[in-house]
Amino acid sequence: MKNRSGQREAVGKVWAGVLVCLVVILMTAAGYGQPALKKITFIPQWSPQAQFAGYYAAYEKGIYARHGLNVKILRGGAHRPSSELLENGEADVGTIWLSTALQKRSGGVRLVNIAQVAQRSSLMLIAKKSRGIRRPEDLEGKKVGLWGDDFRIQPTAFFKKYAIKVKVVPQSYSVNLFLRDGVDAASAMWYNEYHTILNAGINADELTSFFYSDYGLNFPEDGIYVMEETLKKDPAAVCAFVNASLEGWRWAFDHPEEAIDIILKYMVEANVPANKVHQRWMLERMKDVIIPSGSDRAAMGVLKKEDYERVGKELKEGGLIADVPGMDAFAFTCAGYVQK
């Protein structure tokens, strides 16, 4: 999920690229004498990868423009938390994890969920079968690599649930410590590190995978957020963004190879390691996460009450929030704006 090179971006170069694109789009729009597009600045919570394929596709394929928006996509990264950019007004819309957003909201930041894109948690724990780990209980006393902050909420609840004591090793940006057996188990995102491990030569059948979502700890992750005042000011534009983004996702799922090419282009611009098979894997997993099997495509982006309550409860029990904010104030449904 994180990597060292992500920090070294050729920021200027990309800004220039984005600006050129914007200028071209603006000139084109002006040339056709259409009404001026509403400007929206979007910040994904990480550097370009297929985790955000829908947004980049919506941008590249002119879906945002078709919804009357002039979207500018900012480059995310470890040191540019999207919630902060929303807070300080650098960005209008951003993606944030539900658990993060809940904590922020609880902490007084008036973030509003306008779409819950991911329906299923991708966070997981991976162990090598060769280290004798096959069930959660086998983790007792083992060295387990965990990321910080929000990434620890589910594992903590998980260990508590099974009354396991593990030796927590702070997990870095790579999975190398795990690969070299520096830890017995490591954290992974299903769409990212899991595949990285597979592509470091470990076969899936050599691994034991613990999906938190399988253990009653489904914390849906990526959602789209705005500040409350942004929503109040122009709910139509906000909902146009949501609808266009979901349309972008649907297009990406229907045109995976094209979508991957778009993503790779942004990755190369951002100077992050770009691997086509990895991005293909990620897009396929995002589809699993965004449209879990059996769910309706049209019902994409809905924040389910039980998910919301589950995350709130766990956060409260974990002592991370004092009270669970009311869902009505926290989540705004754009259903009424779909027809627009």
Added chain:
Amino acid sequence: MFKNKGIAFKLVLFFTLSSAAIFAAIFSYNYLVSRRMIQKGIEENSANLITTTTSRIEVLLTSTQKVPQNTAYLLENTNYDEAELFKVIYAIVEKNPEIYGAAVAFEPYAFDRTKKYFAPYFYRNGEGISFKYLDRFYDYFHWDWYQIPRELEQPQWTEPYFGEGGGVLMSSYAVPFYRVVDGTRRLTGVVVVDISVEELRKIVSSIRILRSGYGFLISKNGTFVTHPIKEHIMNETIFSIAEERKDPMLRETGRRMIRGETGYSAGSVKSAVTGKTCIMTYVPIKSNGWSLGVLFPYDELMADITNLNHVVLALGIGGLILLALAVVFIARSITRPLTEMADIAGRIGTGDLEAHVPEVRTKDEVGRLASALDCMKTSLKDYIREITDTTAARQRMESELKIARNIQMGILPKEFPPFPDRKDFDIHALTIPAREVGGDFYDFFLIDRDHLCIVIGDASGKGIPAAIFMAFTKTLIKAKASVSIETGVLMEEVNDELSKGNPADMFITVFCAILNTATGELRYTNGGHNPPVIIRRTGDLSYLDGPGELVVGIMEGTRYTTRTLALNPGDGLFLYTDGVTEAMNAAGEIFSTDRLKDVLATCADGDVSAITACVGGAINDFCKDAPQYDDITMMAVRYEGTGSGNG
């Protein structure tokens, strides 16, 4: 299938096919053996190449490893202050050109109880050496180079990474060092040196195999560290390539590589550059667990043998064509004369004996056939000429026979009854000439009103001479016959005439009689002829006795006797030539005088024509289909008398 095809076609087909089969077998064997030899050569050469390359890499890595190892030893066993530490780190970078940067990173508060982060870092910056502290923003505790050796408690080479700022691909060697505090060995920090992978890249890229072969280096995770395709470096692992290509074999090869195995994968790996099939060998870099792979482009390795095979193939095909042409030539040289001879034999068969038999100079079977055919033609020609000649001769002879028969028939009286107004005697003659005229003759004529001359004879020899001789004799007898002459005298005169001009010594048997129709007296002379049969009115039959006299025409001056026989009315005489009695049947039996007598006994009371017909029929019955060699001549005479007054 080939029944209707010519010999040439069959020869070409079978020779060419069998030669092609032999050639294909030799070619395949040669190809397999030479390919095996080449592969063996590759294995040996690649082993050398790879050993050289890996030892160069190992030298670089192990010499680099020594620096932080020595430093860690120093830090574990000596006391030092910050200035001394800086000097040591600076010296590492300064004195080791292959080292890009070096740091000693301490555990929290391990160097200074007030400092959580303490990690002085010297690194190359252009021509000079720069310094910085790795601080809380960098948060080195979570980096692989720190965390992995810390957790594993042993020195580690890191996965390659892009260095700060310049995008230089680096790898770090980090050695944890310890201090014994309160009796327990505690981690104090990590000594780390960074090296540029560029040096490794140079070593690996010096691997040049033929036109498109190359070497590559993968890290412990399978990530490409060096590769001719720049985009592969750091972006791809051997496993992601395997996934992209859907090639589980490549994934398995990659797993072997990162496990530190040495191996050889023949023919299953595709070059990332050309997409062609390659033979890949791989060996581990023991120092850092990376692996070196070398791809040998198969088609280029096999280029020489492929070229050779092309030449061999071309030569083989050329040879086969030449062979086919040679076979065609030989077959033609056999079949052309054969075909011609077949045509000629056909023409000869239809009678064209002028057909020219081709000249075949060889002494082989074809030559023998040709000369045999020629010989056959010549023999046929000769034979046919002979036949033609014979036929001409026979035709001539037959015409002569015809002439002779014409003569014979022409001079014999054939009108019966010859004297229809005379009731006092009756006469009938029958002659059945043989194919070749035998020389039989008969005659009867009235010398005057009361004297009837009867003659029957048989000239010796056959054909024209016999016919002429017979005609001559008949004419002489007729000319000399008169009322006053005795038959004996007549015979003597005729004999003398014939004897004179008879150089061929021909002769003739003659029975000559003169019947006095008034009295029934018969005066006769028998010149060597078969005795006639007297048929009495009573039915008695007897041969006319009396000694036979010499045949006529052989000796001049021969005397002949005239004899007398009295015939009563109703008595008759049956005259014949030896053709009757000596007629032979198929069994070789002759008709004989006895049989003649028996036959006459059965039909003596009929009229004269009935008697001749009766005897003729009997002979015919006797001989059946047996050929007739001699004329058969018979004559029956019956004296009826002049009436009762004269009787």
